[in-house]
Amino acid sequence: MFEGTVDKFGGTSVAAAENVQNVADIVSCRPEIRVVVVSAPGERFKGDARVTNLLRDWHAARQSHDESNFFSLQRMILERFRNIEEKFGLHIAEGEVSQIKNELENGASLEHTESRGEYIAALLMSKILGFNFLDAASIIKFDDRGSLLRGDTRKAVRARVRDTEEKIVVPGYYGTDRKGAIRTFSRGGSDITGALIAAAVKAERYRNWSDSNLRHADPRIVKRARHIRALSYEELREFALAGASVFHPDAVLPVQEAGVPTEILNSFDPTADGTLVFSDAMPSKGSGFTGVAGERGFSIITIRKPQMNDMKGYLLKPLASLNEHGVSIAHLPTGIESLSIVVKTKEIEKNIEKIVESLKVRSDTPRVEVEHSFARIALVGRNMARVRGVAGMLFTAIAKAGVNVRTIDQGAPEMTIAFCVNESDYEKAIRAAYNEFFLSSWQRFLHPLFA
Numbered sequence: 549m550f551e552g553t554v555d556k557f558g559g560t561s562v563a564a565a566e567n568v569q570n571v572a573d574i575v576s577c578r579p580e581i582r583v584v585v586v587s588a589p590g591e592r593f594k595g596d597a598r599v600t601n602l603l604r605d606w607h608a609a610r611q612s613h614d615e616s617n618f619f620s621l622q623r624m625i626l627e628r629f630r631n632i633e634e635k636f637g638l639h640i641a642e643g644e645v646s647q648i649k650n651e652l653e654n655g656a657s658l659e660h661t662e663s664r665g666e667y668i669a670a671l672l673m674s675k676i677l678g679f680n681f682l683d684a685a686s687i688i689k690f691d692d693r694g695s696l697l698r699g700d701t702r703k704a705v706r707a708r709v710r711d712t713e714e715k716i717v718v719p720g721y722y723g724t725d726r727k728g729a730i731r732t733f734s735r736g737g738s739d740i741t742g743a744l745i746a747a748a749v750k751a752e753r754y755r756n757w758s759d760s761n762l763r764h765a766d767p768r769i770v771k772r773a774r775h776i777r778a779l780s781y782e783e784l785r786e787f788a789l790a791g792a793s794v795f796h797p798d799a800v801l802p803v804q805e806a807g808v809p810t811e812i813l814n815s816f817d818p819t820a821d822g823t824l825v826f827s828d829a830m831p832s833k834g835s836g837f838t839g840v841a842g843e844r845g846f847s848i849i850t851i852r853k854p855q856m857n858d859m860k861g862y863l864l865k866p867l868a869s870l871n872e873h874g875v876s877i878a879h880l881p882t883g884i885e886s887l888s889i890v891v892k893t894k895e896i897e898k899n900i901e902k903i904v905e906s907l908k909v910r911s912d913t914p915r916v917e918v919e920h921s922f923a924r925i926a927l928v929g930r931n932m933a934r935v936r937g938v939a940g941m942l943f944t945a946i947a948k949a950g951v952n953v954r955t956i957d958q959g960a961p962e963m964t965i966a967f968c969v970n971e972s973d974y975e976k977a978i979r980a981a982y983n984e985f986f987l988s989s990w991q992r993f994l995h996p997l998f999a
C-alpha cells in the first residue's frame with residue numbers, strides 16, 4: 549500500500565535557483581511527500597521565456613538550419629539550468645544540454661526535444677532533494693498516435709512506484725509510445741503526470757503547487773480576486789477548460805475517478821490556505837459561482853444558408869469537415885438561418901483557405917465568413933440553473949461595461965455560461981462579470997464553503 553502524497557511543482561515554482569530552494573524547503577518540512585513531479589523552468593518575470601519554448605525554438609532553428617540561432621538558444625537553455633545548479637554545487641546541465649544538441653543533430657523529434665526541460669529539471673531536483681530519479685519514459689505510456697494509454701500507465705506506475713518506500717522525483721509532461729519514442733501531453737501537461745501517478749497509487753493527497761492559488765478570477769486581471777477555498781472536481785474541470793490556468797483540465801478525471809483528495813497551492817506562499825477539490829458525492833451540494841475565466845485567440849466561423857433550420861442533419865456536414873481538419877469546437881451558437889462555430893484561431897490559421905472551401909462545399913452555400921480576434925469568457929458555477937436571472941445579470945453587467953457580446957452559449961445543466969467578446973474587451977468583460985457576481989449581493993447564493 550502506498551502511504552504519502554504526490555506533489556507537483558509547476559514551471560514558475562522551479563523557474564530560478566531561489567524558487568527551487570523554496571521547493572526544497574516545502575518538501576523538507578513535509579515528510580509525507582513521496583513523489584515530486586516537476587515541470588521545466590518557467591517564466592522568472594513577466595515576458596521571460598519558458599524553457600519548453602526555448603527548446604521548441606531550438607528544434608525549429610535546427611530544422612531551418614539557422615546556425616546562429618541554434619547556438620544562441622543552446623547557450624540560453626544552458627544558462628537557465630546553470631543558474632539553478634550553481635547554487636546547489638551541481639554540474640549536470642552542461643553534459644545534458646550537449647546530449648540534446650547531439651540528439652537534435654541526429655534528427656530528434658520536436659516532442660523529444662520539448663520534453664528535455666522536465667527531464668533535466670527532475671534530474672537536478674532529485675539531487676537537491678536527495679530523492680531517487682525516475683524517468684517518466686518508463687511509466688507514462690502513449691499509443692503510437694500520441695494518445696495516453698491510461699491502463700498501461702496505471703500498471704506501470706503501480707509496478708514501479710506503489711510498493712516501494714522510495715522517495716522519487718519524476719519529470720512531468722512526457723512519456724513514451726509503444727515504439728519507445730518520447731510523446732508529450734499538451735502544454736501544462738505536468739499536472740496530468742502528477743494526477744496519473746497520484747491516481748494509480750491512490751495517494752493520500754495530490755498537491756498541485758503553482759505560482760498562485762485558485763481565485764474567482766485571474767489575479768493579473770482582477771488584482772484582489774478572492775481565493776476559492778473549495779470546489780468540486782467537476783467545477784474545477786469546467787473552470788480549467790474555461791481558461792483558469794492553474795490546473796490542466798485533463799488532470800481532473802484521474803484523481804476524480806480514483807477519489808484522491810486534491811489540493812491546489814501556491815509555492816510562493818506555502819503557508820497560505822490552498823484550494824481543496826472535493827467529490828460531488830459530498831452532501832454539501834448547493835449553488836455557487838466558481839469563478840469567471842477566459843482566453844484570447846478565438847475565431848468565429850459563420851455559415852449562412854436560407855432555411856437552414858428546416859434541413860435534417862444540417863449541422864453534421866460542417867462539423868464533419870472541421871473534424872477532418874483536426875479542428876475542435878469551443879462552442880456552437882446556432883440561429884435560424886445561420887450557424888456560428890467558435891474555434892481556436894491557432895487550429896485553423898494554417899489551413900484557413902482549405903477549411904473555408906470545404907465548409908462551402910459541404911454546407912452547399914457560398915456564404916462562409918471567418919472573423920478573428922475574439923476572447924471566449926465563461927462564468928462557471930454549480931447548479932446555476934436553480935438561480936433565476938443569472939444570465940440576465942451577467943449580460944446586463946457586461947453591457948453596462950460597454951462591451952458588446954458576439955456569441956452566447958449556455959447548456960441545460962448550466963454549469964457554464966460562455967460568451968465571446970472582442971479581444972480588446974477581454975479584461976473589461978472579466979472585471980465586469982467578477983464585480984457582478986463576486987462583489988455584489990449575488991454572494992448570498994454562494995455556498996458557505998466559498999463565503
Ligand code: ASP
Nearest residue numbers: 587588600735736737738
Ligand atoms: N513545460 C511544459 C509547458 O511549458 C509542461 C508543463 O509546464 O507542465 O507547457
